[in-house]
Amino acid sequence: MLLNQMKYFTAVVEHNSFTEAAAALFISQSAISQQIQSLEEELGVQLLFRQHRSFQLTPAGEHFYRQSKLILTDISKLKRETRQIGESEESQLKIGYLRVYGGLELHEAVALFSERYPEISLSIINGTHEELYHELLQKSVDIVLSDQRRAFSEDYMNLELVxxxxxxxxxxxxxxxxxxxxxxxxxxxxxxxxxxxxxxxxxxxxxxxxxxxxxxxxxxxxxxxxxxxxxxxxxxxxxxxxxxxxxxxxxxxxxxxxxxxxxxxxRKYCAFWQKKRSNYYIEEFAALLQQLLAKQ
Incomplete structure (x- = not known):
């Protein structure tokens, strides 16, 4: 029940109104008031200082609000990633890299990723900048390591590596x-x-x-x-x-x-992938490669 109470509490704070928060969450005002009162009783502290029809956050309420926002964001991300993994037809990550790339970090990133996520099958191709760009457009690969030759697009994640x-x-x-x-x-x-x-x-x-x-x-x-x-x-x-x-x-x-x-x-080298196709494993591989390159 605590997660729902966090959700109700943050809604009240952000709308600065019990009535508007209740309407946004499609519940009655009395229900949301009861839930927040129950939350305060469970925590043993006052979160809101009520005065007539307005309220102010207590120091404890300020802390609870900030931490609740972080937790709710993490839970939302966890649900989205779990759903993406469950809905995928197969657990596979397709990686593209430049044919002229000769560094060792990509090899190390592949080895570490495979060790951490043995359930994910990796497939790897190489090509020129234009070939890799075409593969991304056609959704033939999930993520590419390439040099930047175009302005960054809002449709893609453009993670600068080095x-x-x-x-x-x-x-x-x-x-x-x-x-x-x-x-x-x-x-x-x-x-x-x-x-x-x-x-x-x-x-x-x-x-x-x-x-x-x-x-x-x-x-x-x-x-x-x-x-x-x-x-x-x-x-x-x-x-x-x-x-x-x-x-x-x-x-x-x-x-x-x-x-x-x-x-x-x-030259600027980046990891590129489509925002609409982003998932936990793509982001993990990109972050791993970035960390390895940052050590050099």
């Missing part, structure tokens, strides 16, 4: 590999190696040329490993971001910071 610095990976035999920092202009004579499928090559090239400002030529690889093999063969440079713990390059490759106007170039 501001990452950009680097260029070059072969040791490349003359630019001895520099402490590089700019896009200095790299224009070396092909830029992008990780993209054939269908997404034009989109990725347009982004690096028009948004990031690289005016040289491009080579493409299907995977991060394939891209690094091209770097090792001195075919060009590979732009890469330090999203979390990035393993060091092999001995034949150097990783050099990318700069613009003597300031490191940074």
């Amino acid at each position: 501001q990452s610095e950009m680097y260029a990976e070059l072969a040791m035999q490349n003359s630019l590999s001895q520099q402490k920092e590089l700019t896009w202009t200095e790299l224009k004579d070396s092909p830029c190696i992008l990780i993209a499928t054939k269908e997404q090559q034009a989109t990725e090239e347009e982004y690096y040329r028009n948004t990031l400002g690289f005016n040289g030529s491009f080579l493409f690889a299907e995977s991060l490993d394939e891209g690094r093999l091209l770097v090792a063969g001195n075919r060009g440079f590979l732009p890469i971001e330090s999203v979390g713990t990035l393993p060091p390059p092999v001995g034949t490759i150097r990783r050099i910071p990318l700069m613009k106007d003597r300031v490191p170039i940074t």
Whole structure:
């Protein structure tokens, strides 16, 4: 009964009226008055100081109101999440991440999540920014780890994970590999190696040329490993971001910071998911990944 009494009490406080609170809750004024009187008797303290037709909260009433609001909000969330889990056809979480991502935190987040929630089946795909965006639109994935290229949408949860610095990976035999920092202009004579499928090559090239400002030529690889093999063969440079713990390059490759106007170039990485499809497990995975990245 205490939960209902909390509900009645907070309604009275927020409407500043027994009559309006009773109408909002579809019960009689006498019933709501009796419930609050019963609540005060059970607690052994006065919550409201009544004076004619008005009232004021006592210090105990102030405390009870604030704590009741928190408890009722938590209970509402618990009911919603339980209902979502019970109504889902299968307990599965579908995750998408960038094909160029090379950090270790995603692997650790997947392992920890699976340990905590063994009842949830994880499926994981990778892709370019545009491919992952399409997967979200089509509801083929529940959550994606991707860079921000568009303004945040109110239809999505946009959880910022990390501001990452950009680097260029070059072969040791490349003359630019001895520099402490590089700019896009200095790299224009070396092909830029992008990780993209054939269908997404034009989109990725347009982004690096028009948004990031690289005016040289491009080579493409299907995977991060394939891209690094091209770097090792001195075919060009590979732009890469330090999203979390990035393993060091092999001995034949150097990783050099990318700069613009003597300031490191940074990219924003986020976890994205549709607000209408948000649930406990999506939010838990996103929070877990955020915590792991924050440690670095």
